[in-house]
Amino acid sequence: MANKEIVIEPVTRLEGHYGIHADADLTAKRYVDAHSYVTMFRGWEIILKRREPADAIWITQRICGVCPYPHALASVEAVDMVYNAPPPPMGILLRDLMHGAEQLYDAVLGCFVLEGPDYSQQIVEKSNPEWWEEAKKTKAPNSEFHGYQTIAEIMTALNPLTGSLWLRSLGLAKLGRKMAALLGGKHPHVNTLVPGGVAMTLTPSDLEQYIAMLSQHIAFSKEFIPLFDDLCDFILSMGYEDSGERPMNLLSYGAYEDPSAYTAKYEDMTNWGLKRKISPGVVVKGELITRDLVEISVGVREFVNHSYYTEWTSPELEEDPLGNPLASEHPWNKETQPEPGPPRDWKSKYSWATSPRWQHWKKNGEIHVLEAGPISRLWITALSGNGSESTGKSLRFTLPRATIVGYPVADEFTFEWKIPEKVNTIERVRARAYYHAYSAYASLSQLLQATELIKKGQTKVWNKYKKPKHGVGVGMVEAMRGALAHWVVMKKKKIHKYQIITPSGWNAGPRGPNGELGPYEEAIVGTPVTEPSPEEELLGVDVVRVVRSFDPCLACCVHLYTGDKNVRQIDII
Amino acid sequence: MTNIHVVWLQGQGCTGCTVSFTNATHPSLADLLTGFIAPAEGVILDFHQTIMLPWGEQAIQVLDEAQEGQLDPLVVVVEGAIPDESTARETGGFWCLSGEKDGEPITFSERVDRLSEKAALMVAAGTCASYGGIPHGRPNPTGAKGLLDYLGRNWKSALGIPVVCVPGCPVHGEHLAEILAHAVLAVREVLPLPELDKEHRPVHIFRHTAHENCPRAGLxxxxxxxxxxxxxxxxxxxxxxxxxxxxxxxxxxxxxxxxxxxxxxxxxxxxxxxxxxxxxxxxxxxxxxxxxxxxxxxxxxxxxxxxxxxxxxxxxx
Known part of the structure; x- marks a missing residue:
C-alpha cells in the first residue's frame, strides 16, 4: 500500500501557530517522514534593538504568555551580567520562588489541559478503541493515592471541559500563578524582576502566604504523580514505547540558584551553574559530556537553512570574555533578517523557527541535535550526582507531610524518577508530571533558605548598580519546556543585539544545515500508526501526541534580531 | 433562549491573555462555560485553539461555519495583533497564518476580515489585540495593528456595536470575564452595553489611573x-x-x-x-x-x- 500524507494545521492545544506535515507508510504502519513548521512571526529582536537592556526583562516575557517567567529570569540574568548588578541573596531566592511557582502551574497545565486530553476517553475511545476496552478492565495500581479505580476512570476524568481532573487542574494551575503574582505583581508577565534583584516590598506574610499555597501543590503532587505513573505505564503496556522515540541527545541549562554562588559574572558562571539544584549539562548518546555552562553557551549554534531568514556574514565577536572562540553561528554573533517565503516548501525554507544545534567545540567539533524539556533536565540531574537527590540513575526526593482539606494524601511521600530506557512520547509526559513534584521540592528548599535570611535580618531584595557603557551578557535557565537562554550585546548603554533561543526553538526547528531532522521531526519518524482505519481517514492522532509530548510553545521560538544594517531593510519590507 | 457562540482567534499574540482569562474568578472560565445563572446560560466556546479537542481540518471547519453565518449570534474574541500581510507578500510569504481552506493557507488578517462581517460583537482581549501592543512597538517590523485601527474606529458590528477593547498585557482575567459576561447579559437585554472611553475601553473599569487606584498614592x-x-x-x-x-x-x-x-x-x-x-x-x-x-x-x-x-x-x- 502506498504512503499517505497528512498535513495538520493548526495543531491545537499548544501555544502558538503550528503545523506538521507527515508521511505514513500504511503497510508498515509507521510514519516515515515529517516536517515541523511554525506559521507566525512578530520580530521581537528588531523591536528590542536600541532600547534599554533592562526593558528586555519586561518585553521578552511577552514572547510567551504560557511561560513568561523563565524569559524574565533569563533576561534579568543577562542584564545583571551586562550591568554588573549582582542581587543580594534574598533577591536571588525570591526570583527562584517565582520560578518554582510558574513551574508548578505549567506542569499542571501541560499534563491536564494541553497533553492530557490526548489520552482522554473522548479521544481514546475513537482513535484507539482497543486501548479503551482494555482500560475499562485495568485496575489503576495507585488508586489508593488518587482515588480512580480503573485506567478508564482516569481517561474519563481527563475529558476537556467536563472531566473532573481537567476541571480541578484549572484551579491548581491558577494557584501556581497566584503564588507568582504574590511576589511578582501579576502572572502572566511578572512585573518585579529588575537588574540587581527584585522590585518588591517583602514582608514575612508574603512568605507565609506562599508556603500556604505551596502546601496545596505539595499535597496535590502526591496524587498527580501516582496518577500519571498509572496512565503512562498503561499506555506503554499497549505497545506505545516506539512513539516519539529519538536518540538520547539532551540539553539542560539548570535551575534554582545557590544564593551564595550566583555573582552575575561570566567568569563565575561555570561555578554557579554547577551549584544549581537542577544541573546544566549536555547528554550525547546517553553519556553526560559536560556540565559547564560556559562550555555549553559557547557551543550553541543557530542555523537558518530551512527558515525564513537570510544568512549573515562575518562575526563581530571572535572570543567570549574568557577568550574562548566564538563561531559566527553563535548567538552573540548571529545576524539575521526575515524574508517571508511561501508555506510548505519542504525542499527550501518552510518555518519561522530556526535550527539550533550544539557543537562539541572543546573536543571533536561534532554538531548535535539536542532535545530540551523536563525529561532532559531530570535525566541530566539524575546522571550528575549533584546533591543528595541525584543517585546517578534516578532522582530521589521527599515531600513533607501536608494536611489539607480536599487532598487525600497527607503523609510524607518519597518520589523517585528513574532514567527511562527510551526518550519517547510517554516518558516526556511522565517527566513533566514528576517535575511538578520536583518543583514543589525545590521551591520549599528555597523558601526555607529565605526564612533563614529573615531570621538573620538579611531582607534586602535589591542592590544598587552603576551601569557600564558596553558589555555582553548571557542568561541561561530552564523554562518548563527546557533550556532557554538570552544573549545580549550592549553598546553605548543600549541594546546592540539581543538574541533568544527557546526550548521550543531547540525542539520544533526544521531540518538543519546537513539536512538532519529537528527533534520533533526525528521523533515523528518511526512512530507507529495506531488509528483503527488510517486507510479511510488518517487523523494523525499519533503525530499530535508526539508533538504535544514536547509541550510546544511556538510563540517562543519565533523572533529574531538583526544588525543595524538590516533594520533599514525591514523598513523597506 | 438562543445560544451565543464564541470564537476566540489568536493572531500575533503570546497566549498570555488566554492564560490570564483562566485567572478569572467571578465568573470563572468554567462558570462562563457551564452558564452560572439562567440569563448567562448557553454560551458556547466553539473555537479556541489552545484548549479545544479537535485539531487540523476539524478545528478549522468551525471557523468556516462561523464565516458562513451558521454560528449566530457570534462573539469574536481576538487575542494578539494583526500584521500587514502586504509587506510579507512582497517576498512571497506571510507573517501569520490561521489554518487553510482547500489546501490554501489563510492569513490571520483575512480570517479577521471574514469573521468581523458576521460578528455581533468583536472584543479585543489585551493590548496587542486592542492597539497592537509589543508587535507594533518601534519599528513595528510586521506592520502590526490592533483591532481598533485595523477595523477602523468607526467600525460597527452587525448589531451596531463598536469594537470593545479590554487592554492589559496580559488582559486582566477578571476584566475580560466580566466584560464577556456583561456582553452576554447585554445581548439578552439584562444589562445595558458598557459605556466606552475614547480608546474604546469600558469606562467603569478604566476610568481611573493606576496611580489613583494605588494603595501607595496616600504615601x-x-x-x-x-x-x-x-x-x-x-x-x-x-x-x-x-x-x-x-x-x-x-x-x-x-x-x-x-x-x-x-x-x-x-x-x-x-x-x-x-x-x-x-x-x-x-x-x-x-x-x-x-x-x-x-x-x-x-x-x-x-x-x-x-x-x-x-x-x-x-x-x-
Whole structure:
C-alpha cells in the first residue's frame, strides 16, 4: 500500500501557530517522514534593538504568555551580567520562588489541559478503541493515592471541559500563578524582576502566604504523580514505547540558584551553574559530556537553512570574555533578517523557527541535535550526582507531610524518577508530571533558605548598580519546556543585539544545515500508526501526541534580531 | 433562549491573555462555560485553539461555519495583533497564518476580515489585540495593528456595536470575564452595553489611573518616596508610570486579590495604553514625564486647601 500524507494545521492545544506535515507508510504502519513548521512571526529582536537592556526583562516575557517567567529570569540574568548588578541573596531566592511557582502551574497545565486530553476517553475511545476496552478492565495500581479505580476512570476524568481532573487542574494551575503574582505583581508577565534583584516590598506574610499555597501543590503532587505513573505505564503496556522515540541527545541549562554562588559574572558562571539544584549539562548518546555552562553557551549554534531568514556574514565577536572562540553561528554573533517565503516548501525554507544545534567545540567539533524539556533536565540531574537527590540513575526526593482539606494524601511521600530506557512520547509526559513534584521540592528548599535570611535580618531584595557603557551578557535557565537562554550585546548603554533561543526553538526547528531532522521531526519518524482505519481517514492522532509530548510553545521560538544594517531593510519590507 | 457562540482567534499574540482569562474568578472560565445563572446560560466556546479537542481540518471547519453565518449570534474574541500581510507578500510569504481552506493557507488578517462581517460583537482581549501592543512597538517590523485601527474606529458590528477593547498585557482575567459576561447579559437585554472611553475601553473599569487606584498614592500625597526597590513608598522616582496609565490592578490585585504591580512594589509600565511599549512608557525604569506631577501637585494643593477650608467651616450636613 502506498504512503499517505497528512498535513495538520493548526495543531491545537499548544501555544502558538503550528503545523506538521507527515508521511505514513500504511503497510508498515509507521510514519516515515515529517516536517515541523511554525506559521507566525512578530520580530521581537528588531523591536528590542536600541532600547534599554533592562526593558528586555519586561518585553521578552511577552514572547510567551504560557511561560513568561523563565524569559524574565533569563533576561534579568543577562542584564545583571551586562550591568554588573549582582542581587543580594534574598533577591536571588525570591526570583527562584517565582520560578518554582510558574513551574508548578505549567506542569499542571501541560499534563491536564494541553497533553492530557490526548489520552482522554473522548479521544481514546475513537482513535484507539482497543486501548479503551482494555482500560475499562485495568485496575489503576495507585488508586489508593488518587482515588480512580480503573485506567478508564482516569481517561474519563481527563475529558476537556467536563472531566473532573481537567476541571480541578484549572484551579491548581491558577494557584501556581497566584503564588507568582504574590511576589511578582501579576502572572502572566511578572512585573518585579529588575537588574540587581527584585522590585518588591517583602514582608514575612508574603512568605507565609506562599508556603500556604505551596502546601496545596505539595499535597496535590502526591496524587498527580501516582496518577500519571498509572496512565503512562498503561499506555506503554499497549505497545506505545516506539512513539516519539529519538536518540538520547539532551540539553539542560539548570535551575534554582545557590544564593551564595550566583555573582552575575561570566567568569563565575561555570561555578554557579554547577551549584544549581537542577544541573546544566549536555547528554550525547546517553553519556553526560559536560556540565559547564560556559562550555555549553559557547557551543550553541543557530542555523537558518530551512527558515525564513537570510544568512549573515562575518562575526563581530571572535572570543567570549574568557577568550574562548566564538563561531559566527553563535548567538552573540548571529545576524539575521526575515524574508517571508511561501508555506510548505519542504525542499527550501518552510518555518519561522530556526535550527539550533550544539557543537562539541572543546573536543571533536561534532554538531548535535539536542532535545530540551523536563525529561532532559531530570535525566541530566539524575546522571550528575549533584546533591543528595541525584543517585546517578534516578532522582530521589521527599515531600513533607501536608494536611489539607480536599487532598487525600497527607503523609510524607518519597518520589523517585528513574532514567527511562527510551526518550519517547510517554516518558516526556511522565517527566513533566514528576517535575511538578520536583518543583514543589525545590521551591520549599528555597523558601526555607529565605526564612533563614529573615531570621538573620538579611531582607534586602535589591542592590544598587552603576551601569557600564558596553558589555555582553548571557542568561541561561530552564523554562518548563527546557533550556532557554538570552544573549545580549550592549553598546553605548543600549541594546546592540539581543538574541533568544527557546526550548521550543531547540525542539520544533526544521531540518538543519546537513539536512538532519529537528527533534520533533526525528521523533515523528518511526512512530507507529495506531488509528483503527488510517486507510479511510488518517487523523494523525499519533503525530499530535508526539508533538504535544514536547509541550510546544511556538510563540517562543519565533523572533529574531538583526544588525543595524538590516533594520533599514525591514523598513523597506 | 438562543445560544451565543464564541470564537476566540489568536493572531500575533503570546497566549498570555488566554492564560490570564483562566485567572478569572467571578465568573470563572468554567462558570462562563457551564452558564452560572439562567440569563448567562448557553454560551458556547466553539473555537479556541489552545484548549479545544479537535485539531487540523476539524478545528478549522468551525471557523468556516462561523464565516458562513451558521454560528449566530457570534462573539469574536481576538487575542494578539494583526500584521500587514502586504509587506510579507512582497517576498512571497506571510507573517501569520490561521489554518487553510482547500489546501490554501489563510492569513490571520483575512480570517479577521471574514469573521468581523458576521460578528455581533468583536472584543479585543489585551493590548496587542486592542492597539497592537509589543508587535507594533518601534519599528513595528510586521506592520502590526490592533483591532481598533485595523477595523477602523468607526467600525460597527452587525448589531451596531463598536469594537470593545479590554487592554492589559496580559488582559486582566477578571476584566475580560466580566466584560464577556456583561456582553452576554447585554445581548439578552439584562444589562445595558458598557459605556466606552475614547480608546474604546469600558469606562467603569478604566476610568481611573493606576496611580489613583494605588494603595501607595496616600504615601505619595504625604511626600513619601521610595529611593530603592524594596522600600514601601511611592515608586514615582523609580520609573512608575501609574499616573499616566489607566488600570485598576493596584486596587483589585491580579489573581483573586493577590498581586497588583505597584501594590507589591514594582513600577507600573503602562501596559494598558495604546502607546505601550514605546514612549512615554519606556524606558520602563525611567521617570514618567514631569508635566503630570506639576499638574497633579497643583490639583493636590487646591484639594488640600479645599479640605482644610471645609473643616474650618461650620458643619452643615
Amino acid at each position: 505619595f500625597a504625604d511626600g513619601k518616596n521610595s529611593h530603592e526597590f524594596g522600600e514601601p513608598n511611592c515608586m514615582g522616582l523609580l520609573g512608575c508610570k501609574g499616573p499616566i496609565a489607566h488600570c485598576d490592578a493596584p486596587k483589585r490585585g491580579f489573581i483573586e486579590g493577590v498581586g497588583g504591580c505597584t501594590t507589591v512594589g514594582s513600577p507600573c509600565i503602562g501596559c494598558t495604553e495604546p502607546e505601550f511599549p514605546d514612549r512615554p512608557y519606556s524606558p520602563f525604569l525611567a521617570k514618567a514625564p514631569a508635566s503630570f506631577f506639576i499638574v497633579e501637585k497643583i490639583h493636590g494643593i487646591g484639594g488640600s486647601l479645599g479640605a482644610v477650608w471645609s473643616r474650618i467651616k461650620r458643619r452643615k450636613i
